[in-house]
Amino acid sequence: MTVTIFVPRDAASLALGADKVATAIAQEIELRGLDARIVRNGSRGMAWLEPLVEVRTTTGRIAYGPVKAVDVAGLFDAGFLSGGDHPLCLGLTKEIPFLRQQTRLTFARCGVTDPLSLDDYRHYQGLKGLERALAMSAPEIVQEVTDSGLRGRGGAGFPTGIKWKTVADAAGPQKYIVCNADEGDSGTFADRMIMEGDPFVLIEGMIIAGIATGATKGYLYTRSEYPHAIETMNAAIAIAREAGILGASVMGSPYAFDMEVRAGAGAYVCGEETSLLNSLEGKRGIVRAKPPLPALKGFLERPTVVNNVISLASVPVIMDRGAAFYRDFGMGRSRGTIPIQIAGNVKYGGLFETAFGLTLGQIIDEIGGGTATGRPVKAVQVGGPLGAYFPRELFDTPFDYEAFAARDGLIGHAGVVVFDDTADMLKQARFAMEFCAIESCGKCTPCRIGSTRGVETADKIARGIEPEKNKVLLADLCNTMKFGSLCALGGFTPYPVMSAMNHFPEDFAPTPLVEAAE
Amino acid sequence: MNVHVATGGYAERALSIIDDLKHLEGPMLPILHAIQHEFGFVPEEVKPVLARELNLSRAEVHGVVTFYHDFRDAPAGRHVLKICRAEACQAMGAERVVDQARQLLGIDFHQTTLDGAVTLEPVFCLGLCACAPAAMLDSEVYGRVDEHSLTELVAEARR
Numbered sequence: 001m002t003v004t005i006f007v008p009r010d011a012a013s014l015a016l017g018a019d020k021v022a023t024a025i026a027q028e029i030e031l032r033g034l035d036a037r038i039v040r041n042g043s044r045g046m047a048w049l050e051p052l053v054e055v056r057t058t059t060g061r062i063a064y065g066p067v068k069a070v071d072v073a074g075l076f077d078a079g080f081l082s083g084g085d086h087p088l089c090l091g092l093t094k095e096i097p098f099l100r101q102q103t104r105l106t107f108a109r110c111g112v113t114d115p116l117s118l119d120d121y122r123h124y125q126g127l128k129g130l131e132r133a134l135a136m137s138a139p140e141i142v143q144e145v146t147d148s149g150l151r152g153r154g155g156a157g158f159p160t161g162i163k164w165k166t167v168a169d170a171a172g173p174q175k176y177i178v179c180n181a182d183e184g185d186s187g188t189f190a191d192r193m194i195m196e197g198d199p200f201v202l203i204e205g206m207i208i209a210g211i212a213t214g215a216t217k218g219y220l221y222t223r224s225e226y227p228h229a230i231e232t233m234n235a236a237i238a239i240a241r242e243a244g245i246l247g248a249s250v251m252g253s254p255y256a257f258d259m260e261v262r263a264g265a266g267a268y269v270c271g272e273e274t275s276l277l278n279s280l281e282g283k284r285g286i287v288r289a290k291p292p293l294p295a296l297k298g299f300l301e302r303p304t305v306v307n308n309v310i311s312l313a314s315v316p317v318i319m320d321r322g323a324a325f326y327r328d329f330g331m332g333r334s335r336g337t338i339p340i341q342i343a344g345n346v347k348y349g350g351l352f353e354t355a356f357g358l359t360l361g362q363i364i365d366e367i368g369g370g371t372a373t374g375r376p377v378k379a380v381q382v383g384g385p386l387g388a389y390f391p392r393e394l395f396d397t398p399f400d401y402e403a404f405a406a407r408d409g410l411i412g413h414a415g416v417v418v419f420d421d422t423a424d425m426l427k428q429a430r431f432a433m434e435f436c437a438i439e440s441c442g443k444c445t446p447c448r449i450g451s452t453r454g455v456e457t458a459d460k461i462a463r464g465i466e467p468e469k470n471k472v473l474l475a476d477l478c479n480t481m482k483f484g485s486l487c488a489l490g491g492f493t494p495y496p497v498m499s500a501m502n503h504f505p506e507d508f509a510p511t512p513l514v515e516a517a518e
Numbered sequence: 519m520n521v522h523v524a525t526g527g528y529a530e531r532a533l534s535i536i537d538d539l540k541h542l543e544g545p546m547l548p549i550l551h552a553i554q555h556e557f558g559f560v561p562e563e564v565k566p567v568l569a570r571e572l573n574l575s576r577a578e579v580h581g582v583v584t585f586y587h588d589f590r591d592a593p594a595g596r597h598v599l600k601i602c603r604a605e606a607c608q609a610m611g612a613e614r615v616v617d618q619a620r621q622l623l624g625i626d627f628h629q630t631t632l633d634g635a636v637t638l639e640p641v642f643c644l645g646l647c648a649c650a651p652a653a654m655l656d657s658e659v660y661g662r663v664d665e666h667s668l669t670e671l672v673a674e675a676r677r
Contacts, residue, residue: 015646015661047648047661186604189645217543224551224588225644227657262544263551265586268642282546282572284585300543342648344609349648372610381605385642417606417647431608435642441585 003036003081006054006061008111010043010196011228012189017068018051024072025053036081042197044111045351046098054093057083063090098348098367103329105321105337106314107190107353110197116235118243121200127245129319133208134253141212142168145315147323149335154180154271154308155383155412155488157334157401160315163305166295167213170303175215177206178280178299178306181222181229182264182271185384187343187415191309193351195222195229198313199236203259205312207250208319209305210257218259219299221276224266233261268385268439272487273306275441286441287487308413310339329355334400342368344381344417361395364418375420379428379504383412385435386492388499389425408499410492425504429474430458432496436489446481447490453477454497461508471501471508528561536571546572546582550589559590595630595637597675599623600654601663603640606647615651615663616640622672636675 007013007022022038029036044052049065053075062083064075071088078086090096104110113120121127133141146161167175179202183191194202206218222229237259240246248256262280264270270279274288277299298304314336318326327335334356340363342349347369364370364380371377379389388409390397397407404411419428433454440447454477460470478494485491501508535552539545549568553560560583569576583589601616623631623638630637646652649661655671663671 011644011659012646012649012661015652015659016649050649183645184643186643187606187647188643189647192645225641225654228659262547265547265550265588266641267586279547281544282582283578284581286585344606344647344650346648351648385605415606415647417609419609423609428605428608431605435604439642 001035003034004056005036005038005081006041006056007038008043008051009040009115009228009232010050010111010193011226012047013043013050013052014228016050016066020069021051021053021067021072024069028072028076032076034081039114041113042110042115043193043351044093044099045107045193046096046348047350048348049090052090055080055083059083059092061093063093063096064088065090098350098352101367102353103337103355104353105317105326105329106201106310107194107198107339107351108317109201110193113198115197115199115232116239118200118239121198125320126200126316127204127251129316130204130208130245130251133211133319134251134255138168138212138214141208141319144323145212145318148318148326149323149330149333150311150314150318150326151334151401152308153310153314153338153413155185155410157411160307160311163295163307164209164213166293167215167303167305170296172303174217174300174302175213176299176302176304177209177213177215177218177259177312178277178304179206179218179220179309179312180271180273180276180306181220181226181309182276183226183309183413184223184268184271185386185413185415187381187384187417188341188413189343190339190341190351190414191222192226192229194309194313195226196232199233200240201313201316202233202309203236203240203246205315206259207246207255207257208315209307209312211250211255213303213305215303215305216256216258218257219280220259220261221270221280222261222263224263230261230263237261267441268435269441269487269489272489275487276306277304284441286443287489289486310413331355331357331398331400332402334402338399338411338414340399341413341415342418343415345371345373345420346418347372356398356400358399359395360390360397360399360416361392363399363416364395368416368418371418371420373420373422375422377418378421378423379419379425379500381417381419381428381496382415383410383495384415385432386410386488386495387412387415388495389419389428389503390499391503393503409495425500425507426458426462429497429500429508430455430462432493432500433458436493440489444484444486444490446484447486447493450477450481450485450490451493454481454493467508474501528557528563529567531556532561532564532567533571536568540571550583550586554589558593562591595634597635597656598637598639599671599675600639600641600644602642602644602646602650602652604643604647606643607651610650610662612651614665615653615668618665618668619672622669631676633676636672
């Protein structure tokens with residue numbers, strides 16, 4: 001019987017040498033005349049074990065990692081094709097604690113299947129949600145998504161079902177589903193992992209959104225920094241079209257839906273939905289004032305659903321298992337699961353999908369295992385470059401939209417970036433302002449000018465020039481940006497700045513001005 | 519520099535790219551990507567052609583091209599080395615990697631080595647935040663970049 005070996009094709013695995021490992025395995029198979037084949041799967045999301053190679057055995061899939069090309073011959077010598085023991089052997093993949101503790105709903109197939117195999121997709125419950133949706137009326141689908149409690153996973157947390165209903169009720173000659181895959185936040189990679197590891201689930205989610213709202217055309221707007229995701233999505237769309245899942249008659253139904261991938265061009269602000277729409281239309285990625293809502297006047301001024309990748313990719317499982325099943329996970333008004341991305345200076349980094357409600361401390365210390373450097377954790381930035389820095393004193397904060405907001409933070413796209421005690425928080429605050437200055441679209445003054453003044457003010461504090469006065473000035477500037485900016489870029493840049501200043505005052509303490517030695 | 523494509527003919531070749539893509543809804547970005555893919559940059563003489571074909575003003579086209587970090591007004595080196603400067607990579611010492619790259623190449627960000635081999639650019643996030651620091655050489659990605667692997671990368675790029 002042909003043995004199946006899995007070597008991930010996820011960009012993070014490739015960045016750690018997965019292609020070389022796959023080549024070495026292919027050579028050994030050839031050399032030893034073995035009956036085995038290689039499947040390039042997505043990533044399981046355990047970055048410290050990548051490249052993670054798996055072998056399918058009679059007892060289940062056995063994992064080995066992190067595998068380097070030089071380890072491959074030794075693995076074959078140890079009989080890894082039948083799950084043989086080896087120093088890199090991790091046992092059954094599903095029993096690895098990091099995976100066993102998760103609740104994988106959105107990422108159920110990611111890392112398990114060949115991302116471009118429709119047979120695999122169907123075998124692991126793929127298209128069940130769409131099949132059920134096709135048997136329902138459009139308002140029933142919208143109701144199901146509303147009842148699930150799903151909120152926008154891009155960061156704003158707006159109820160997905162309500163957005164869909166607005167578009168469904170809007171009149172227009174053409175409506176659109178726009179998937180926001182412009183995942184620019186540092187510390188986040190969930191969108192990328194879905195696009196590279198389970199592209200069909202995103203396609204399925206977009207089709208369901210189209211049927212529910214009367215939209216027949218979809219656009220996936222992603223980043224030029226994600227060439228692998230673009231390639232995989234384009235291939236998956238072509239396969240889905242060929243199979244009659246996309247096209248004039250979705251799976252033989254009266255519904256039409258087709259979609260295409262569009263690449264951004266390196267502008268962070270295009271992750272903001274109105275800026276994204278302008279970019280998609282071919283304009284400068286300038287933020288639009290709201291109202292009008294994109295739901296009513298979005299792409300080309302037509303009714304448009306703009307949803308994040310993870311929101312859309314969560315829809316198929318909701319439709320398949322039902323709203324109540326999904327809603328039963330989570331806490332408060334944060335229902336369902338959230339793929340937490342643990343990154344930066346952390347021992348066990350990767351993607352951890354779980355119900356809302358874990359505390360930040362559990363995520364960092366228990367799941368993440370503390371820092372990679374072994375030094376104490378100083379700060380954790382949650383929610384990307386516009387998210388607040390949390391000190392250890394706030395590690396009891398549960399992962400929940402409202403709980404983070406109550407502590408002047410945000411969960412954003414659920415990325416957590418860990419810093420050890422060598423981090424200089426004044427420098428991080430300065431960087432937040434610098435990043436805002438580089439990426440500001442320029443439409444509103446607080447963001448465009450404020451960010452540059454912020455960098456200068458942070459520099460003055462660092463150089464010990466009237467630090468007390470400049471700290472007051474920086475706080476005042478943050479206040480202006482927070483309440484005077486048009487979108488989250490200028491409006492949220494104060495979060496990292498103010499949290500750094502409030503929680504780590506020692507890093508903002510005046511240092512004596514060094515006199516020139518003359 | 520030995521990386522220039524033959525001068526002239528930009529407008530003509532751009533026109534055929536535009537013809538292929540202008541049926542799209544919001545064709546500007548796909549066209550600009552295709553033009554940059556073809557020429558390695560967006561030549562000045564292409565802008566009036568784009569304006570005419572898409573019924574826009576030259577100022578509007580110029581505005582779009584200059585808004586996005588990706589689009590170049592001159593060709594890059596033979597290879598483009600991008601190093602991530604975002605927070606997750608900072609937490610793992612990206613600043614050291616950046617300093618080393620500057621030193622090895624003798625250039626700063628947005629500059630190209632004198633031999634035309636390498637252009638050095640910052641990037642804000644490659645989505646490789648759990649295996650930071652990250653870099654990208656042309657379209658190949660690299661994680662956990664350290665002194666040793668960066669030296670190899672730079673050597674490969676200069677070859």
